[in-house]
Amino acid sequence: MTSSPPLLDIRNLRTHFDTDEGVVRAVDGVSFEIAAGEALGIVGESGSGKSVTALSIMRLLEEPARIEGGSIVFRGRNIVTLSEDDVRRLRGGDVAMIFQDPMTSLNPVLRIARQLVEALLAHGRFTPKSARERAVRLLGRMGIPSPERAIDAFPHEFSGGMRQRVMLAMGFGNEPSLLIADEPTTALDVTIQAQILDLLRELNADFGAAILLISHDLGVIANVCNRVVVMYAGEVVEEGPTRDLLTNPRHPYTWALINAVPRLDRHVDGQKRLTTIEGAPPDPLHHPPGCRFAPRCPYRIAKCEEHPELLRVGEGRRARCWVTQAGRELPGRTEPQPAAKVHARAATVRDLAEKPILEVEGLVKHFPVRKETLFERRRFVHAVDGVDLAVEHGETVGLVGESGCGKSTVARLITRIHEPTAGAIRFEGRDIAKASRRQIRPLRRRMQMIFQDPYASLNPRMTVGEILAEPLRFHGITDGQAATRERIRELLALVGLSPRAADSYPHEFSGGQRQRIGTARALAVEPALIVADEPISSLDVNIQAQIINLFVDLQERFDLAFLFIAHDLAVVRHISERIVVLYLGKVMEVASSTELFEEPLHPYTVSLISAVPIPEVDVERARDRIRLAGEPPSATDPPSGCRFRTRCPIARKVCAEVVPPLAEHRPGHWAACHFAGELVPRSRLT
Amino acid sequence: MRDVALAGALATEARDARARRTRRWMRRYWLAALGSVIVLAWILVAIVSPYVVPYPPEALDVTKRLLPPSSEHWLGTDLLGRDVFSRLLVGAQVSLFAGFTVALVGAAIGTLIGGVAAYTGGKVEELMMRATDLVLCFPPIILAMAIAAALGIGVTNTLIAMLIVWWPKFARLARSLVIVQRSQEYVEAAVTIGYGPGRILFRHIVPNSMGPLIVLVTLDVGQAILTFSGLSFLGLGVIPPTPEWGAMVSEGRELIQQWWVATFPGLAILTVVMGFNFLGDGVRDWLDPKSRTR
Numbered sequence: 001m002t003s004s005p006p007l008l009d010i011r012n013l014r015t016h017f018d019t020d021e022g023v024v025r026a027v028d029g030v031s032f033e034i035a036a037g038e039a040l041g042i043v044g045e046s047g048s049g050k051s052v053t054a055l056s057i058m059r060l061l062e063e064p065a066r067i068e069g070g071s072i073v074f075r076g077r078n079i080v081t082l083s084e085d086d087v088r089r090l091r092g093g094d095v096a097m098i099f100q101d102p103m104t105s106l107n108p109v110l111r112i113a114r115q116l117v118e119a120l121l122a123h124g125r126f127t128p129k130s131a132r133e134r135a136v137r138l139l140g141r142m143g144i145p146s147p148e149r150a151i152d153a154f155p156h157e158f159s160g161g162m163r164q165r166v167m168l169a170m171g172f173g174n175e176p177s178l179l180i181a182d183e184p185t186t187a188l189d190v191t192i193q194a195q196i197l198d199l200l201r202e203l204n205a206d207f208g209a210a211i212l213l214i215s216h217d218l219g220v221i222a223n224v225c226n227r228v229v230v231m232y233a234g235e236v237v238e239e240g241p242t243r244d245l246l247t248n249p250r251h252p253y254t255w256a257l258i259n260a261v262p263r264l265d266r267h268v269d270g271q272k273r274l275t276t277i278e279g280a281p282p283d284p285l286h287h288p289p290g291c292r293f294a295p296r297c298p299y300r301i302a303k304c305e306e307h308p309e310l311l312r313v314g315e316g317r318r319a320r321c322w323v324t325q326a327g328r329e330l331p332g333r334t335e336p337q338p339a340a341k342v343h344a345r346a347a348t349v350r351d352l353a354e355k356p357i358l359e360v361e362g363l364v365k366h367f368p369v370r371k372e373t374l375f376e377r378r379r380f381v382h383a384v385d386g387v388d389l390a391v392e393h394g395e396t397v398g399l400v401g402e403s404g405c406g407k408s409t410v411a412r413l414i415t416r417i418h419e420p421t422a423g424a425i426r427f428e429g430r431d432i433a434k435a436s437r438r439q440i441r442p443l444r445r446r447m448q449m450i451f452q453d454p455y456a457s458l459n460p461r462m463t464v465g466e467i468l469a470e471p472l473r474f475h476g477i478t479d480g481q482a483a484t485r486e487r488i489r490e491l492l493a494l495v496g497l498s499p500r501a502a503d504s505y506p507h508e509f510s511g512g513q514r515q516r517i518g519t520a521r522a523l524a525v526e527p528a529l530i531v532a533d534e535p536i537s538s539l540d541v542n543i544q545a546q547i548i549n550l551f552v553d554l555q556e557r558f559d560l561a562f563l564f565i566a567h568d569l570a571v572v573r574h575i576s577e578r579i580v581v582l583y584l585g586k587v588m589e590v591a592s593s594t595e596l597f598e599e600p601l602h603p604y605t606v607s608l609i610s611a612v613p614i615p616e617v618d619v620e621r622a623r624d625r626i627r628l629a630g631e632p633p634s635a636t637d638p639p640s641g642c643r644f645r646t647r648c649p650i651a652r653k654v655c656a657e658v659v660p661p662l663a664e665h666r667p668g669h670w671a672a673c674h675f676a677g678e679l680v681p682r683s684r685l686t
Numbered sequence: 687m688r689d690v691a692l693a694g695a696l697a698t699e700a701r702d703a704r705a706r707r708t709r710r711w712m713r714r715y716w717l718a719a720l721g722s723v724i725v726l727a728w729i730l731v732a733i734v735s736p737y738v739v740p741y742p743p744e745a746l747d748v749t750k751r752l753l754p755p756s757s758e759h760w761l762g763t764d765l766l767g768r769d770v771f772s773r774l775l776v777g778a779q780v781s782l783f784a785g786f787t788v789a790l791v792g793a794a795i796g797t798l799i800g801g802v803a804a805y806t807g808g809k810v811e812e813l814m815m816r817a818t819d820l821v822l823c824f825p826p827i828i829l830a831m832a833i834a835a836a837l838g839i840g841v842t843n844t845l846i847a848m849l850i851v852w853w854p855k856f857a858r859l860a861r862s863l864v865i866v867q868r869s870q871e872y873v874e875a876a877v878t879i880g881y882g883p884g885r886i887l888f889r890h891i892v893p894n895s896m897g898p899l900i901v902l903v904t905l906d907v908g909q910a911i912l913t914f915s916g917l918s919f920l921g922l923g924v925i926p927p928t929p930e931w932g933a934m935v936s937e938g939r940e941l942i943q944q945w946w947v948a949t950f951p952g953l954a955i956l957t958v959v960m961g962f963n964f965l966g967d968g969v970r971d972w973l974d975p976k977s978r979t980r
Contacts (some may be wrong), residue, residue, distance in 0.1 A: 415878050416877075417874045417877050417878065437880075441880045444879060444880040449874070451874065452871070456870045456871040457871035458872055458875075459890055459894065460894065461893045470876070470879055474881065518875075525879075
């Protein structure tokens, strides 16, 4: 397709890090090209070298990293050998880059105007006056309301999504021919992500700038990019048009990536296990001599002992795999079969007889805001404002919502890490909302929590054995040293870790392994309910799938009830029987998982579902989207009436006046909306 | 044969790797190593000096006043004919004792106040931290001088005065460390196990906050020695004729011709403070995960 020379041509790029242990070959012979105006995606797990590739293009590497070899030819000039001055002229001029964290990429002490104008002036194309006018126009183009006023704001006055728009305005200021976006939406909520992805696509079309989009999310890539490069262990393992690559991967790693992600649009009830691949990526210090994916590959053959090259495997496609190069096909997506033993368990019989294990009623938590002046009225963050929910024995209930909706606070109220301001939490029939520490202590054996951050949730100064022994000793579960050690061995085996792990410290484990240790700690006391607060959101997709499978196994084995908190709707749909949707501290909708996704009643749920990108080009681009304008309002000063009305596409006058009650519209399907069911997406998901 | 060659090559490589690591370690920690050698040497001097010094440190001999350094009196004699070398070595006792006492006891008091304040929060925290701010409002040396003067001359009184101005910085540091650790998820995990606040504070939070405190204590011993010498220089520390470096500098400060009287105790203070500073910097680098690449 390239008759003219490509805009960017990377050949055999090698970027290395010198560490105490040896040389880490983070990027090890990467080659690809980008045509003018093209949108190319790079996907891969953390540590695959995708970000280092981007930084190499910008020559933004710092000690101990260095470009060891290869060339990066941009418009006929090799960036690797350019002088520092020439590279500086290129950066922010013809090549712009935006980063993952919009909170740290703007200087907090300078006004937006100053930073934008500075970026425009740096390349000498504008006079100070014209630069300011252009900055205002750019902000407007990026969808920032009343840009004339916004330009004089400080970065902290903007939310994450708004800051990413400012970063985009800065990036496009000098009309670059290439924009590098490194996980630009990973730190944002799904509705904001949808806005930014739309904007990226428009900018690609309108400005004609080529986009290099780095992401771990195949749905995001499917939304924006025409072509994809898949990286693994510092190498490109597959390359091809997004549509073909996602429907028919030609490298087993790509195949595994695609299959490990639960799909919002392909759900079969009762099928809870995901396809995963064994093991972890190789140690970047010692890459295996043969195919780097071979040790984990389900399709490996004898020839995989040799290192394969990236060769053509079809129209516009290349793969680094002996199997597909020999013309063999990988199996299609493992279409979930409706399992014979549906996980509904003997639900009907028992659940009707028993009361729910957990019942929350009218739960409220207000955090006081620090007063800025002495005589100010005391103000509160309404983190949780009247939440009702119930979890049955052995059931998984998903709790979803965007950041700041109060879902983590709900988790910490139920586990009584915080004390609620008002409301009742009935756990196994006893109200623990106001119970003292001593009163709750025996109940702690029945209810445990799994935390979000596998790095922060384990005490770094204790061995895994000591961490697991704590709950055992404290509750007197095991009797004596030997029994404790035996139980720790059992627990480690239960979560798929070797018994030797007991003598190691948490930092010796990967994120996924630590999350297993956290799970073992929760299981130590044999609880009946586990509250899991975003337990997989910081893990790579394949590890996510492994942890989900572990949860499903444990649930079947021990008949556990889960309150599963997440922002990833596909994951929540995949493992939950019922789902509660939260917005600004209030429940918007409660329904069974199937019904919520197939017949959502609340406009917020409808927009949330429509914002999730789906990793298949035709599905993703053909979807009818409901775009939410703006950002969630502040929880210190929530809107009157319905909290969602400020962003709701169908809000009317009554919504500002009357708080809609959570009403049962169908059996078991509750929604808090005056006009429930009126907002319907034209194209259904399934 | 090939195996032998291979084994040899591997051994060479391993040796090279070890040599490389040693070189890198030396480059990073040679100052810290120097610091610990200086500190250990002074501690040794403080312990053995009373038994090995050539002259009793307090022995007067007016016939030998202000002699320059010679083979008999290595560092000369002072205004009252006392041997400077002997007084210098024995003087290490008071200085090191004062330095360690003030830094360690100050750190213990400060950490306790700051830790408890941060963990209880609310009115208690407010009260404790405002008291801390109050002490920090005064210039430390002046306040210590005023307190020491009010209590009277003497090592104990001077130490008490120093402790009163010493703990607030530890209280502030400990408070911020505890606040950081308190919101970590592993602390929440301990809550869900059922632990009470005391057990969480001492079993989870304190061990994880020790790093920066150890660094501050190490750096602070030098500071405390310097301050104590300063107070002695001003006539508040030790009761004469007890040998003490600050007091010795003070005695020699007008003797321009007899430079040895003030210079050598001054150098002693310089080396010991520098030793602790190098050591503290080294400890900080060693505890800082960012400076250690895994």
